[in-house]
Amino acid sequence: MHKGRVEAFSDGVIAIIITIMVLELRAPHEPTIAALWPLAPVFGSYVLSFIYVGIYWNNHHHMFQLVRRVNGAVLWANLHLLFWLSLVPFVTNWMGENHLESAPAAIYGFVLLMCAVAYLILARTLERCEGANSALAAAIGNDRKGKISILIYLAGMALAFVGPWFGIACYVLVALIWLVPDRRIERNLAAHHAAGDQSE
Amino acid sequence: MHKGRVEAFSDGVIAIIITIMVLELRAPHEPTIAALWPLAPVFGSYVLSFIYVGIYWNNHHHMFQLVRRVNGAVLWANLHLLFWLSLVPFVTNWMGENHLESAPAAIYGFVLLMCAVAYLILARTLERCEGANSALAAAIGNDRKGKISILIYLAGMALAFVGPWFGIACYVLVALIWLVPDRRIERNLAAHHAAGDQSE
Amino acid sequence: MHKGRVEAFSDGVIAIIITIMVLELRAPHEPTIAALWPLAPVFGSYVLSFIYVGIYWNNHHHMFQLVRRVNGAVLWANLHLLFWLSLVPFVTNWMGENHLESAPAAIYGFVLLMCAVAYLILARTLERCEGANSALAAAIGNDRKGKISILIYLAGMALAFVGPWFGIACYVLVALIWLVPDRRIERNLAAHHAAGDQSE
Amino acid sequence: MHKGRVEAFSDGVIAIIITIMVLELRAPHEPTIAALWPLAPVFGSYVLSFIYVGIYWNNHHHMFQLVRRVNGAVLWANLHLLFWLSLVPFVTNWMGENHLESAPAAIYGFVLLMCAVAYLILARTLERCEGANSALAAAIGNDRKGKISILIYLAGMALAFVGPWFGIACYVLVALIWLVPDRRIERNLAAHHAAGDQSE
Numbered sequence: 001m002h003k004g005r006v007e008a009f010s011d012g013v014i015a016i017i018i019t020i021m022v023l024e025l026r027a028p029h030e031p032t033i034a035a036l037w038p039l040a041p042v043f044g045s046y047v048l049s050f051i052y053v054g055i056y057w058n059n060h061h062h063m064f065q066l067v068r069r070v071n072g073a074v075l076w077a078n079l080h081l082l083f084w085l086s087l088v089p090f091v092t093n094w095m096g097e098n099h100l101e102s103a104p105a106a107i108y109g110f111v112l113l114m115c116a117v118a119y120l121i122l123a124r125t126l127e128r129c130e131g132a133n134s135a136l137a138a139a140i141g142n143d144r145k146g147k148i149s150i151l152i153y154l155a156g157m158a159l160a161f162v163g164p165w166f167g168i169a170c171y172v173l174v175a176l177i178w179l180v181p182d183r184r185i186e187r188n189l190a191a192h193h194a195a196g197d198q199s200e
Numbered sequence: 201m202h203k204g205r206v207e208a209f210s211d212g213v214i215a216i217i218i219t220i221m222v223l224e225l226r227a228p229h230e231p232t233i234a235a236l237w238p239l240a241p242v243f244g245s246y247v248l249s250f251i252y253v254g255i256y257w258n259n260h261h262h263m264f265q266l267v268r269r270v271n272g273a274v275l276w277a278n279l280h281l282l283f284w285l286s287l288v289p290f291v292t293n294w295m296g297e298n299h300l301e302s303a304p305a306a307i308y309g310f311v312l313l314m315c316a317v318a319y320l321i322l323a324r325t326l327e328r329c330e331g332a333n334s335a336l337a338a339a340i341g342n343d344r345k346g347k348i349s350i351l352i353y354l355a356g357m358a359l360a361f362v363g364p365w366f367g368i369a370c371y372v373l374v375a376l377i378w379l380v381p382d383r384r385i386e387r388n389l390a391a392h393h394a395a396g397d398q399s400e
Numbered sequence: 401m402h403k404g405r406v407e408a409f410s411d412g413v414i415a416i417i418i419t420i421m422v423l424e425l426r427a428p429h430e431p432t433i434a435a436l437w438p439l440a441p442v443f444g445s446y447v448l449s450f451i452y453v454g455i456y457w458n459n460h461h462h463m464f465q466l467v468r469r470v471n472g473a474v475l476w477a478n479l480h481l482l483f484w485l486s487l488v489p490f491v492t493n494w495m496g497e498n499h500l501e502s503a504p505a506a507i508y509g510f511v512l513l514m515c516a517v518a519y520l521i522l523a524r525t526l527e528r529c530e531g532a533n534s535a536l537a538a539a540i541g542n543d544r545k546g547k548i549s550i551l552i553y554l555a556g557m558a559l560a561f562v563g564p565w566f567g568i569a570c571y572v573l574v575a576l577i578w579l580v581p582d583r584r585i586e587r588n589l590a591a592h593h594a595a596g597d598q599s600e
Numbered sequence: 601m602h603k604g605r606v607e608a609f610s611d612g613v614i615a616i617i618i619t620i621m622v623l624e625l626r627a628p629h630e631p632t633i634a635a636l637w638p639l640a641p642v643f644g645s646y647v648l649s650f651i652y653v654g655i656y657w658n659n660h661h662h663m664f665q666l667v668r669r670v671n672g673a674v675l676w677a678n679l680h681l682l683f684w685l686s687l688v689p690f691v692t693n694w695m696g697e698n699h700l701e702s703a704p705a706a707i708y709g710f711v712l713l714m715c716a717v718a719y720l721i722l723a724r725t726l727e728r729c730e731g732a733n734s735a736l737a738a739a740i741g742n743d744r745k746g747k748i749s750i751l752i753y754l755a756g757m758a759l760a761f762v763g764p765w766f767g768i769a770c771y772v773l774v775a776l777i778w779l780v781p782d783r784r785i786e787r788n789l790a791a792h793h794a795a796g797d798q799s800e
Contacts, residue, residue: 005207005261007605012215012412015612020223022686023620027694031701050686054679061605061675075261076379079254086222086250094227101231179676205407205461212415212612220423275461276579279454286422286450294427301431405607405661412615420623475661476779479654486622486650494627501631 003070006078010060013082017089018053021046024093042096045108048171049092055178056085056115066136067126077125081118087111105164106157109171113153120146149174203270206278210260213282217289218253221246224293242296245308248371249292255378256285256315266336267326277325281318287311305360305367312371313353320346349374403470406478410460413482417489418453421446424493442496445508448571449492455578456485456515466536467526477525481518487511505560505567512571513553520546549574603670606678610660613682617689618653621646624693642696645708648771649692655778656685656715666736667726677725681718687711705760705767712771713753720746749774 025042028035060081091111095104123140130136152174160167225242228235260281291311295304323340330336352374360367425442428435460481491511495504523540530536552574560567625642628635660681691711695704723740730736752774760767 002265005211005264008208008608009211009215009257009261011605011609012212012612013219015609016216016219016616018682019613019616019620019686020219022690023223023623025687025690027690027697027704029697031694031698031703033703033707035703036707047683050679050683054676057609057679058672058675061609064605065602072258075258076254079250079258082218083247083250086219087225090222090225090227094231097227097229098231103231103233103235104227107233107236202465205411205464208408209411209415209457209461212412213419216416216419220419223423272458275458276454279450279457282418283447283450286419287425290422290425290427294431297427297429298431303431303433303435304427307433307436402665405611405664408608409611409615409657409661412612413619416616416619420619423623472658475658476654479650479657482618483647483650486619487625490622490625490627494631497627497629498631503631503633503635504627507633507636 003064003067006070006075007064010078010082011057014053014057014060014085017085018050018057021049021089021092024089024096041099042093045092045096048168048175049088051175051179052112052115052171053085053088055175056081056119059119059178063123063126063136063140066134066139067130068134069129070126071129073125074122074129077118077122081115081122084111084114084118088115100164100168102161102164102167105160105167109153109157109160109167112171112174113150113157116146116149116153120150145177149177203264203267206270206275207264210278210282211257214253214257214260214285217285218250218257221249221289221292224289224296241299242293245292245296248368248375249288251375251379252312252315252371253285253288255375256281256319259319259378263323263326263336263340266334266339267330268334269329270326271329273325274322274329277318277322281315281322284311284314284318288315300364300368302361302364302367305364306357309353309357309360309367309371312374313350313357316346316349316353320350345377349377403464403467406470406475407464410478410482411457414453414457414460414485417485418450418457421449421489421492424489424496441499442493445492445496448568448575449488451575451579452512452515452571453485453488455575456481456519459519459578463523463526463536463540466534466539467530468534469529470526471529473525474522474529477518477522481515481522484511484514484518488515500564500568502561502564502567505564506557509553509557509560509567509571512574513550513557516546516549516553520550545577549577603664603667606670606675607664610678610682611657614653614657614660614685617685618650618657621649621689621692624689624696641699642693645692645696648768648775649688651775651779652712652715652771653685653688655775656681656719659719659778663723663726663736663740666734666739667730668734669729670726671729673725674722674729677718677722681715681722684711684714684718688715700764700768702761702764702767705764706757709753709757709760709767709771712774713750713757716746716749716753720750745777749777 025039025046028039088111091104091108095108098104120143123143123146127134127137127140152170156167156170156174159170225239225246228239288311291304291308295308298304320343323343323346327334327337327340352370356367356370356374359370425439425446428439488511491504491508495508498504520543523543523546527534527537527540552570556567556570556574559570625639625646628639688711691704691708695708698704720743723743723746727734727737727740752770756767756770756774759770
């Protein structure tokens with residue numbers, strides 16, 4: 001099976017997720033700059049979620065560069081990731097509307113955690129489909145960054161009950177870790193192309 | 201006519217259908233975990249519908265792998281399927297909001313039934329376009345799974361009036377039947393490629 | 401300039417237009433079959449608009465099959481068509497919510513009229529870009545169907561003030577005229593391919 | 601890295617942005633032509649924003665024609681542009697709902713300004729990725745049009761506090777400057793293809 005439509009469908013779903021979040025940013029009734037202030041928490045949540053969904057799209061894009069074929073298991077692992085990503089607008093809105101209280105901040109972290117777990121499952125499923133000696137398997141390696149992220153999300157969820165800002169600080173930290181694009185795959189992709197050129 | 205744009209348009213519509221359902225999952229006003237409980241039926245309906253739309257996308261993807269060309273009849277059979285799929289968010293929302301009453305559960309089954317009928321019509325239209333000896337016709341065969349699903353949907357619609365959970369159990373059963381990817385087509389695709397390789 | 405991204409962008413916009421209309425089909429609060437009846441006009445408007453947007457997508461798809469390159473003028477003629485199509489959800493909703501009154505029915509016709517005019521402009525712009533001797537110019541010809549549609553829309557808008565149903569009957573008539581796929585282009589495409597095969 | 605998915609994702613997000621704005625154009629409750637008048641400012645804002653998003657799509661399309669590869673920095677520069685574009689529906693709605701008051705008109709200009717800045721950053725990032733001697737670098741040149749636009753936006757934001765219409769006049773002026781497709785790139789693309797043909 002070709003990977004083209006899986007990429008196209010994922011692009012479509014992620015494009016919608018990243019865009020519909022802005023629908024929750026409702027225009028204030030007063031035509032004054034001051035009327036924008038109460039929107040700050042909703043706007044802040046939107047920015048954080050936009051960056052997170054952007055990170056997932058970037059990493060999805062990087063990972064699928066090394067994929068040569070997909071099977072039924074990959075389709076479902078991919079839909080599973082899209083399911084958790086589709087809940088991001090919901091938790092973003094809940095966290096933003098409540099001016100950053102503990103429970104919404106913890107649940108926001110839970111959805112991020114499940115996205116990370118779903119991404120790990122997708123990576124493993126692709127690895128099984130491509131083979132242990134594939135360029136993809138070499139590029140993913142032991143996935144230290146993914147595992148550390150999961151630990152920080154868990155810490156963030158617990159800390160959200162101490163104070164919501166502690167939780168959010170954890171989520172911002174993970175975003176910063178990932179904002180750097182995945183050099184492993186870019187390096188591997190370059191090495192792979194070089195090897196391919198030599199063997200031709 | 202090439203199949204590329206039909207696939208792209210279907211991917212777009214299905215991506216939107218699967219994503220806008222989450223807009224009905226409105227953030228509660230209370231910032232407590234307990235405030236999420238009343239959302240359970242809406243969330244459950246969302247999960248079931250997400251799986252159903254995912255199944256349709258997967259099967260659509262599988263089926264179009266074997267398609268080589270499309271004609272005007274295929275375009276309309278495909279739009280007919282997308283029409284019934286587009287009603288899934290509406291019935292999902294109605295069923296979820298009413299904490300699973302009989303009428304919404306039966307109408308939910310009716311929309312699933314019409315999706316299944318529309319999928320059957322699309323398969324037959326593609327078969328006519330491809331020819332009776334095509335790889336697609338061989339892969340679809342007599343489509344036992346599709347016909348059994350229709351019977352279970354009809355049973356589910358009737359049982360929903362006995363108790364809504366009986367109806368929903370039927371719909372979950374059909375989803376489970378289809379969650380297994382369509383081996384017929386994967387097998388056929390493999391056989392087809394093997395045959396193509398030999399003839400080259 | 402390649403036509404690929406123009407097709408992809410148009411597919412995206414049309415997919416969203418055809419799907420967001422269903423958001424106006426709000427789930428009734430009562431969990432009874434009877435509670436669906438008041439939705440009949442909204443549902444009917446939705447079905448008519450779905451068919452119309454489907455027709456535009458099909459014809460757009462057919463027309464772009466014969467296009468080899470696009471220029472800046474084509475991009476804007478295409479955006480102009482998408483603009484009028486984007487107003488279809490608005491007029492569909494207005495017509496449906498008001499149980500088919502005169503003014504909404506006439507304005508619905510006006511938007512359909514402007515879509516038809518925009519489609520004509522797009523066809524002429526593509527023709528100028530492709531050249532008078534192109535396969536596209538031959539396929540479009542004098543576009544009798546397009547011109548007749550415009551006359552019927554004008555009649556429908558006037559008749560909507562006599563009685564909304566007269567107007568709607570006109571719009572249904574145009575939809576029926578177009579539901580038959582554009583044989584001119586399919587014939588021409590076949591002829592074109594045959595000619596291309598001979599010249600190779 | 602190939603540019604295909606970046607284009608597809610951008611097309612998806614821009615298609616959604618341009619289309620969801622129409623959701624704010626709510627059908628009036630009265631079924632009379634007169635009931636459409638109060639929608640005039642919302643409609644006018646919609647038309648202006650539709651043209652702006654259309655201009656960005658066209659220019660994005662033109663610019664990526666000359667791009668041969670992308671890297672991580674390009675992905676983020678592109679997401680940064682999409683972020684500011686995603687705020688266009690919000691400011692469009694705010695400006696339209698308030699019948700063109702000073703603060704919303706100024707904030708509308710601010711979002712347009714940030715889109716222009718983000719576009720400049722994207723162009724520079726692509727230039728760095730392609731190299732100073734690339735066709736893209738030659739086509740962008742010193743980007744006079746982009747810099748003049750930024751000055752007019754700043755003037756528009758200040759003038760909006762004198763009278764909202766002065767600000768809007770500035771934004772309309774910039775739209776008119778850009779409505780002419782970017783001849784530099786079309787010319788360069790033609791020259792590039794000609795050069796490519798000669799060297800083959």
